[in-house]
């Protein structure tokens with residue numbers, strides 16, 4: 001009975017991942033705030049794929065609750081996907097500390113707090129996989145959104161360190177560096193199609209990469225090329241750009 005834990009399961013990406021893992025015969029722990037909103041989806045997945053779905057309320061910024069949350073899972077998951085995220089208004093993220101702090105807490109500190117606990121067990125038992133959803137904004141800080149970007153950069157560095165440590169235990173850590181995701185909340189109208197991915201497509205890429213034990217994937221090859229160029233630009237040029 002293998003379980004996958006999806007943190008931030010209420011996002012469209014989280015739901016698509018849940019459907020994909022369920023259709024591949026994984027039982028699910030779906031975690032997030034007001035998670036009972038997913039009851040109908042959970043019932044549907046259980047009926048359709050004959051699997052078990054457990055909904056768990058979890059606020060990733062409530063660090064003190066994380067150990068108890070993990071202990072509450074009687075059968076421990078063999079994989080965890082951290083899909084929780086927060087994209088603040090870039091202006092208020094700078095002028096309002098609460099916005100900055102929440103961005104850092106959801107995108108980075110929450111992941112560290114939860115994955116520190118879970119990865120330790122994977123390390124000891126030499127079993128499991130970890131997936132973290134980062135962003136192209138985390139590859140190089142830009143004036144446009146550097147609070148969000150730096151929180152995702154920290155996540156990328158954390159996952160890199162975790163991968164380096166857990167490789168010895170045959171535990172795979174996958175970093176997903178995503179460009180724009182087409183969601184109802186943020187429709188991304190007017191952007192070139194090659195830059196935007198639908199949550200269902202992204203979920204499929206993530207599932208395949210996780211099964212193939214990949215380390216880092218981009219949401220598309222176009223983003224991989226763009227970020228390669230952005231990374232190698234000298235700072236003297238990069239700091240003058242308006243991108």
Ligand SMILES: NC(=O)c1ccc[n+]([C@@H]2O[C@H](COP(=O)([O-])OP(=O)(O)OC[C@H]3O[C@@H](n4cnc5c(N)ncnc54)[C@H](OP(=O)(O)O)[C@@H]3O)[C@@H](O)[C@H]2O)c1
Nearest residue numbers: 008010011033059060061083084085133135178179180181
């Ligand atoms: N959308 C994009 O263009 C884009 C691009 C690159 C990367 N990403 C990343 O992809 C992932 C999914 O993003 P999305 O755009 O689909 O965003 P989203 O709909 O805003 O999803 C974010 C998820 O995080 C959850 N979350 C936020 N704060 C939380 C907290 N304190 N405790 C528990 N859960 C919390 C949200 O739950 P609630 O429903 O309770 O708020 C929601 O389920 C995120 O990691 C995001 O950073 C997105």
